[in-house]
Amino acid sequence: MGSPEDDLIGIPFPDHSSELLGRLNDQRRRGLLCDVTLRAQGSEFRSHRAVLAACSRYFQSS
Structure with missing residues (x-):
């Protein structure tokens, strides 16, 4: 059985990102x-x- 987060990964809208x-x-x-x-x-x-934190470990800690 998958976790609730697994349901969020497959977004059915291909252009969403x-x-x-x-x-x-x-x-x-x-x-x-x-x-x-x-x-x-x-x-x-x-x-x-x-956005910076999502793309870089450096900014995750700031």
């Missing part, structure tokens, strides 16, 4: 709901902390 990431990127470009600013070599990059 790309649509979700596209909308998050659009929000980032417009500066909406950004909760972190990364600074590197004189540039600033607004982002969503949850």
Whole structure:
């Protein structure tokens, strides 16, 4: 018998992931709901902390 999390893995909407990431990127470009600013070599990059944490172990601990 599978765990409840197993039911969430098979999303029946094939474009869901790309649509979700596209909308998050659009929000980032417009500066909406950004909760972190990364600074590197004189540039600033607004982002969503949850997206960074989902993609990088470094940001998971921050």
